[in-house]
Amino acid sequence: MSGSAASVPFAYYAHPNISAVEPRSGPWDGGTRVVVRGEGLAAYDSPFGRGQCKFGEVVVPLTVVNDTTGHCVAPRRSELAAPPEPGWY
Numbered sequence: 001m002s003g004s005a006a007s008v009p010f011a012y013y014a015h016p017n018i019s020a021v022e023p024r025s026g027p028w029d030g031g032t033r034v035v036v037r038g039e040g041l042a043a044y045d046s047p048f049g050r051g052q053c054k055f056g057e058v059v060v061p062l063t064v065v066n067d068t069t070g071h072c073v074a075p076r077r078s079e080l081a082a083p084p085e086p087g088w089y
Contacts, residue, residue, distance in 0.1 A: 016040035030076035
């Protein structure tokens with residue numbers, strides 16, 4: 001066996017600092033554009049899906065606008081396994 005750990009490609013991305021998510025709610029039918037604000041989002045701008053938003057168990061891609069803003073689209077009702085329990089928020 002040859003090689004070393006130095007020859008294995010590795011990239012580290014610090015967690016972004018999220019300060020706001022807007023809007024705080026939307027229609028149950030989904031399709032709402034959700035804006036994510038914070039710092040450090042630019043490191044997650046990738047065609048390989050590094051940036052993501054999670055709604056229940058459904059993961060959708062995050063579109064990074066710049067280092068402080070990104071957005072994603074809430075999934076449609078048919079994509080969710082079940083409606084949230086009352087008082088889930």
